[in-house]
Amino acid sequence: MSKSPRRLRRGELPVDTTELAQFLIGKTLVRDHPQGRMTGRIVETEAYVVGDAACHAFRGETPRNRALFLERGHAYVYFIYGCWHALNVCGEVAGVGAGVLVRAIQPIEGIEIMRSRRDGQRDVDIARGPGRLATALDIDRRLNGTDLCADGPLWLAGSLGPAGRIARSRRIGLSREIDRKLRFFESDNPHVSGPRAP
DNA sequence: TCACTGATCGTCT
DNA sequence: GACGATCAGTGAG
Numbered sequence: 001m002s003k004s005p006r007r008l009r010r011g012e013l014p015v016d017t018t019e020l021a022q023f024l025i026g027k028t029l030v031r032d033h034p035q036g037r038m039t040g041r042i043v044e045t046e047a048y049v050v051g052d053a054a055c056h057a058f059r060g061e062t063p064r065n066r067a068l069f070l071e072r073g074h075a076y077v078y079f080i081y082g083c084w085h086a087l088n089v090c091g092e093v094a095g096v097g098a099g100v101l102v103r104a105i106q107p108i109e110g111i112e113i114m115r116s117r118r119d120g121q122r123d124v125d126i127a128r129g130p131g132r133l134a135t136a137l138d139i140d141r142r143l144n145g146t147d148l149c150a151d152g153p154l155w156l157a158g159s160l161g162p163a164g165r166i167a168r169s170r171r172i173g174l175s176r177e178i179d180r181k182l183r184f185f186e187s188d189n190p191h192v193s194g195p196r197a198p
Numbered sequence: 199t200c201a202c203t204g205a206t207c208g209t210c211t
Numbered sequence: 212g213a214c215g216a217t218c219a220g221t222g223a224g
Contacts, residue, residue, distance in 0.1 A: 046216070054216070064209060081217050082206025088216085101216055131217045173216055 005158040010073045010149040017091030017098040020072065021047035022184050024089065026163030029105055030155050031137040035113050038137055040105030040127055041160060044185040044192045046171045047091070050098050054177040057097020067145040068097045075146040075154060077139060084131030085140050089148060089156070103172070103183075104128045106191040107136070108160065129193040164188050 005028060014020045024042050031038040048055035056065045056078065067076040068090060076088040076099050088099040105127045107114055114126050114136040127133040134140070139154065148156045167187035170178060172194045185192045 048216075056216080059210090062210075078216085079208065080215060082208075082215095084217055086216065103216085129217070171216070175215085 005160060007151075008073075008149060008156045008158060010071070013072050013149075015072060015092060017049045017100060018047045018182060020089065020091045021045040021100045021182065022166060024100060024102070024156075025166050025184055025186060026159045026161075028108070028157040028160060029102065029137075030157050031110075031139070032153050032155075033110075033113065033138055036110050038110030038113055039108045039157075040133075040137075041108055042102055042104075043106050043189045044102075044104035044183070044194075046101040046103060046184075047182040048088070048099055048101065049182065050092065050096060052098075052177055052180065052182075054171070054174045054180075055098060057099075061097065065097060068099050069095055070145065073147065073149040073156070075143055075148055077134070077141050077144040079141060080131075085134035086130035087134055087137075087139050087143075101130060102133065103130050104185075104191055104193050105133055106189060124190050128191055 014023050024045050027042050029040050057068045061069055070090045071094040072091050074090040077085055079085055087102045091098045107126050118126050118136050127136045143154055146152055146154050164186040166184055168181050169183045171183045
């Protein structure tokens with residue numbers, strides 16, 4: 001079955017990280033996994049931009065954040081709080097460290113596979129939040145550096161339908177740069193994590 | 199429904 | 212040695 005739309009080309013992705021964060025709302029994330037294909041509609045993102053003290057790349061390149069400096073459209077996967085992984089899409093040009101945290105998806109295809117990994121959670125909670133999303137799609141550091149615009153285990157595809165109304169707010173869970181409004185989400189979508197109000 | 203907290207470990211200071 | 216782009220469970224109101 002090929003419910004998924006076509007793969008996104010790198011040339012279609014905005015170079016600017018903030019624009020990329022908005023662009024990705026409503027697009028499709030595809031996980032080709034040994035157990036089967038899982039897809040979801042991206043409903044919530046956050047931009048971590050150049051010169052942003054909350055961005056992992058702010059203090060320069062290290063072994064941990066190296067993938068964040070890849071050309072836009074690559075995956076940066078990191079491990080946090082000793083428990084969770086989170087998925088970012090690199091922004092900007094090669095050598096510049098910036099990216100978009102994918103915070104939530106609306107499960108579309110392979111929901112049973114995701115649910116089994118998420119211990120039978122309700123559909124709305126399966127991938128609501130970056131740690132839950134990574135768990136549901138079996139994303140870990142093996143996928144760090146993956147090209148999301150190429151054939152592989154994880155890639156980006158176009159929209160399945162028009163995006164809903166996109167709202168903007170402060171980012172979640174930060175202690176620095178807390179006033180920057182770089183979180184984008186579909187305001188009427190129940191699969192979004194955190195507060196719905198700007 | 200909201201606020202608070204422990205879990206847990208890789209990374210950098 | 213401290214802390215973090217989180218989550219689930221608990222208890223109070």
